[in-house]
Amino acid sequence: MEIYSSSNRKAEAREARVKECSKVLQMVNYQLWSNIKALNELRGKGKKVGWLRYKTSLNSFKTMNFNQSGFKIERKRLILSKVGEIPIKPHRPIDGRIG
Helix, strand or coil: CCCCCHHHHHHHHHHHHHHHCHHHHHHHHHHHHHHHHHHHHHHHCCCCCCCCCCCCCCCCCCCCCCCCCCEEEECCEEEECCCEEEECCCCCCCCCCCC
């Protein structure tokens, strides 16, 4: 018998949201492989470089690329299509039209 805590339910909800936003995941995958390729090219040129480091927590990504339309900003929320609402901290006023 498994015992589900609220943190387990939150993690499952996050996983479900991640499955919906494949475009964002494709961008993360692209960034990762681009970084690995760049490190290998530097190594090939004789530069001393380290390795990529990974965080394993569910909140390890503080930024993401959403390179498609279907978003808007309302007050202190960023609304992304197929992802949902994300709270944001605007540091300066937004000029112009978004969306």
